[in-house]
Amino acid sequence: MAALTTPRNRELFYLAVVGILTAVGFASVYIARRSLVSWDSLGYAVFFFALYVAAHLVARRAVPNADPYLLPMAGLLTAVGVTEIYRLGPSDAFKQGLWIVIGVVLFAIALLGLRRDYRVLEQYKYLFGVGAIVLLFLPRLPVIGETVNGARLWVHAGPLQLQPGEFAKVALIVFLAAYLREKREVLAQGRPKDVGPLLVIWGGCMLVLVETNDLGSGLLYFGIFLAMLYIATARLSFVLVGIALFLAGGVVAYEKIAHVHERVTIWIHPWTAHKVFCPQTGGLALRQDCESYQLVRSLYSIASGGFGGSGLGKGTFLIPGKPPVQLIPYVNTDFIYSALAQELGLIGAAALLLVFMLFVARGMKVALQADDGFSKLLAAGLTFGFALQTFIIVGGVLRIIPLTGITLPFVSYGGSSIVANFLLLAGLLLVSHRANSS
Amino acid sequence: MNKQISRISLFALLLLAALIVATTYWQAWAAPGLAARQDNAIERVAQFEIKRGRIYASDGKTVLATNVRRKSAGQTLYFRHYPTNGFASQVIGYSTQGRSRAGLERSENAYLTASNANLGTIWERLSDRLRGATVTGNDLVLNLKVGAERLAESALKGNCGAAVVLNPKTGAVYVMASSPTYNPNLIESDKGFASILKAPSACPGSSSALLDRATQGLYTPGSTFKTVTAAAALDDHVFGPDSSFYDPGYCTEYGQRISNALNPDQTAESYGNVNFLEAYEHSINAVFCNIGKTLGAKRILDKAKQFGFYSKPPIELPSNEVAPSGLYNFAKHALYDDPKLVDPGRLAFGQEHLLVTPLQMALVAAAVANHGTIMVPRLVKEVRSHGGSVVTKTKPHVWKHAMTPRTAGILSTFMQAVVTGGTGTQAQIPGIKVAGKTGTAETGKPHVYTAWFIFFAPADNPQVAGAVVLENQLNGFGGAVAAPIAKQLMQAILPGASKH
Numbered sequence: 001m002a003a004l005t006t007p008r009n010r011e012l013f014y015l016a017v018v019g020i021l022t023a024v025g026f027a028s029v030y031i032a033r034r035s036l037v038s039w040d041s042l043g044y045a046v047f048f049f050a051l052y053v054a055a056h057l058v059a060r061r062a063v064p065n066a067d068p069y070l071l072p073m074a075g076l077l078t079a080v081g082v083t084e085i086y087r088l089g090p091s092d093a094f095k096q097g098l099w100i101v102i103g104v105v106l107f108a109i110a111l112l113g114l115r116r117d118y119r120v121l122e123q124y125k126y127l128f129g130v131g132a133i134v135l136l137f138l139p140r141l142p143v144i145g146e147t148v149n150g151a152r153l154w155v156h157a158g159p160l161q162l163q164p165g166e167f168a169k170v171a172l173i174v175f176l177a178a179y180l181r182e183k184r185e186v187l188a189q190g191r192p193k194d195v196g197p198l199l200v201i202w203g204g205c206m207l208v209l210v211e212t213n214d215l216g217s218g219l220l221y222f223g224i225f226l227a228m229l230y231i232a233t234a235r236l237s238f239v240l241v242g243i244a245l246f247l248a249g250g251v252v253a254y255e256k257i258a259h260v261h262e263r264v265t266i267w268i269h270p271w272t273a274h275k276v277f278c279p280q281t282g283g284l285a286l287r288q289d290c291e292s293y294q295l296v297r298s299l300y301s302i303a304s305g306g307f308g309g310s311g312l313g314k315g316t317f318l319i320p321g322k323p324p325v326q327l328i329p330y331v332n333t334d335f336i337y338s339a340l341a342q343e344l345g346l347i348g349a350a351a352l353l354l355v356f357m358l359f360v361a362r363g364m365k366v367a368l369q370a371d372d373g374f375s376k377l378l379a380a381g382l383t384f385g386f387a388l389q390t391f392i393i394v395g396g397v398l399r400i401i402p403l404t405g406i407t408l409p410f411v412s413y414g415g416s417s418i419v420a421n422f423l424l425l426a427g428l429l430l431v432s433h434r435a436n437s438s
Numbered sequence: 439m440n441k442q443i444s445r446i447s448l449f450a451l452l453l454l455a456a457l458i459v460a461t462t463y464w465q466a467w468a469a470p471g472l473a474a475r476q477d478n479a480i481e482r483v484a485q486f487e488i489k490r491g492r493i494y495a496s497d498g499k500t501v502l503a504t505n506v507r508r509k510s511a512g513q514t515l516y517f518r519h520y521p522t523n524g525f526a527s528q529v530i531g532y533s534t535q536g537r538s539r540a541g542l543e544r545s546e547n548a549y550l551t552a553s554n555a556n557l558g559t560i561w562e563r564l565s566d567r568l569r570g571a572t573v574t575g576n577d578l579v580l581n582l583k584v585g586a587e588r589l590a591e592s593a594l595k596g597n598c599g600a601a602v603v604l605n606p607k608t609g610a611v612y613v614m615a616s617s618p619t620y621n622p623n624l625i626e627s628d629k630g631f632a633s634i635l636k637a638p639s640a641c642p643g644s645s646s647a648l649l650d651r652a653t654q655g656l657y658t659p660g661s662t663f664k665t666v667t668a669a670a671a672l673d674d675h676v677f678g679p680d681s682s683f684y685d686p687g688y689c690t691e692y693g694q695r696i697s698n699a700l701n702p703d704q705t706a707e708s709y710g711n712v713n714f715l716e717a718y719e720h721s722i723n724a725v726f727c728n729i730g731k732t733l734g735a736k737r738i739l740d741k742a743k744q745f746g747f748y749s750k751p752p753i754e755l756p757s758n759e760v761a762p763s764g765l766y767n768f769a770k771h772a773l774y775d776d777p778k779l780v781d782p783g784r785l786a787f788g789q790e791h792l793l794v795t796p797l798q799m800a801l802v803a804a805a806v807a808n809h810g811t812i813m814v815p816r817l818v819k820e821v822r823s824h825g826g827s828v829v830t831k832t833k834p835h836v837w838k839h840a841m842t843p844r845t846a847g848i849l850s851t852f853m854q855a856v857v858t859g860g861t862g863t864q865a866q867i868p869g870i871k872v873a874g875k876t877g878t879a880e881t882g883k884p885h886v887y888t889a890w891f892i893f894f895a896p897a898d899n900p901q902v903a904g905a906v907v908l909e910n911q912l913n914g915f916g917g918a919v920a921a922p923i924a925k926q927l928m929q930a931i932l933p934g935a936s937k938h
Binding site: 227230231232234286288289296297299300301302303304305306307310316318319320327341342345346349350353354356357360361364367368373376377380383384387388390391394395398399400 | 439440441442443444445446447449450451453454455456457458460461462463464465466468469472473475477478479480481483484486487515535
């Protein structure tokens, strides 16, 4: 297999495997839902494969020595996501396809623009830092800001709906990598005056939490910060103090903010045997019929998958009636995992999570191989952010932690998420290429 | 920095591994519990993608439950339809989207949806799935006889009550009727359901038509319980068939007189010197009161337990749709069996706090008919695959040994005497020896009774045994109102019985 000796040839080979899997996935959705879907659906698979071959060609030119597994794994995750989104609603899959095109274009621009030396980003670290903060507070602005499902995370720009938090995550990681690389020796000494920035960032995360009503993003940003701080300073005490501060903030938020309180209550007691006050209607209802019905139905969806799942296209997401009712609202964004778990079963869901784990393992390997502090921090931060985001949303759906609306990287429906994750992938490939070239 | 990166990698991978563990928990451990929850909409919808098996009456032709196919949101769904618009409705039950299931539709759901563990069914379902064909459930063939069941339902119409007829030798249930009844096709719609709940009842203050009075209705057994008392006395040889008693017209309990039933001139009946058979034939309370006092409550209750009291008869209905018979604490609506809390005299003739189901009393008659042995009552005759082959055939099983064959033989002569010359003469069928026992239980309201008749026939080779009960009968005695219905039912089932 001489052809498979170079990283890019291997990447192309794995992409071909992903392409076949995508075709099989779309075909099975087609067969299961014959009445709704036409043969054109296979066009999605072809289009999809072509898009990834384009991304591969850019990588071949810009980062020939980069890790060959990351792009195919991202392709696989996107394919799984698009297939399931297509199964849930073909029109959403078309939009998702457009976003993937935009994602690949930005991915290509990032790779080509930064292929000589991405470390120029270090010079603009405060731009990224300020950018992250601005992005985070955009949804707070009047007119363009929008509240969805109790949390203020969206902005409107004409016909586009964006979740700036997704981009803030990448910007924050770039800023932290540059800032911590510079300050790591000073911080490591642990003098009180140097702890200042730590407190500032803690305060910032709490503000985000309070201002956007969003527990998940607060946890995500703060988790990324703590992980990168630990990597930079090797001081576990910072992490412990940070966790303590976060928990303290969380307790206060639980006491003071109704939305956070509700989320925690739902998490601990999703089912009630007696009727309780229902804030949505103002009357009395069983909690599983009111506040927690999304979580409870998502759990039913997962549980009904069993070991083998119902099969792609065979799951139940509509309750028949006039008109039919969606079983789980937001099923293709926050709850895509429960849809996949129902149709693919334990075997499929575990395989999907293993792909996430492999992606994390490869990303961390890139961080280990990198030569300089900025590259290491950047790769590790991006990878950890990817892992933690996956844990927060899937853990929320599985009732390990309180559920908060956040996307599953590469899989969920949502333009901002797809584009931001392509940028994350570009960052990892850039670092990997540099590490393997020297 | 690499040491820290390795540690953070490990932590990140552990977080994701925890997700696999949690997914395993929900999909493997917690799944059965979640699937059983009433609010689980997925399970409910998923069941409607299955073409449920049909339910047939004993002739194997009369369809009691079938499906109508409807397309909804791109899925083909099967909804239940009951072509008879009400035939043993409480027994068949219903299977709906909104209101879950009841009756055999619930308890036999595994067969009806082909999710039972029968090897042939598993194979059939697997091949259905692989071919993408609709999973089709197994058909049930019941023991219920079309003519007799319809007859029972029309005879009970306008009253509240129940009738149970079964084969004492096999336990096959031929008739299980409960009145008032309902049309199961109305259950699905909110309006229809409300109309069932609100339907004016023939017996004020009683529960709805959804209740299966045959298995859940709890009634004071009155004199029909004397059969159990007599079995206790005869089995323990405390009294023999020739024992003689003196009936002054009353019995003294705790210093108070309890009178016999009243004559038309409002004086208590008094029979003077009688033997055991005569006391049973004429249903003399005073004599049974004294028998009870001699036996003691414990002996009577122990005998009742041998007849199946204090346990739910193992019929195929859902467990919460079958009630045990026994002494009930009305305030707590709970069973008790402490003999010290019971007045044995009143217990002996079936009053006290004794409450029984019609099914249980049918089984008492069946025990006498079948030499003291009670068979497991069976509604389902056989289960067939949708291809027509038999999946399982129900075989007779013994449930209880209630009394010795000798005692059963004596009681059979007692019960025949009731029909030939006692309180149950209205159940006589020319050419057939009928055995029976009437019951007229006090309800607390003056002149309003619960009327009973338990029976079996032909006495020398019993083919049917049963119980008929009617609630809230103004001056209605068991022998006058319940026995004629029992007669009609026996005539409908027994071959060669004249219909007049």
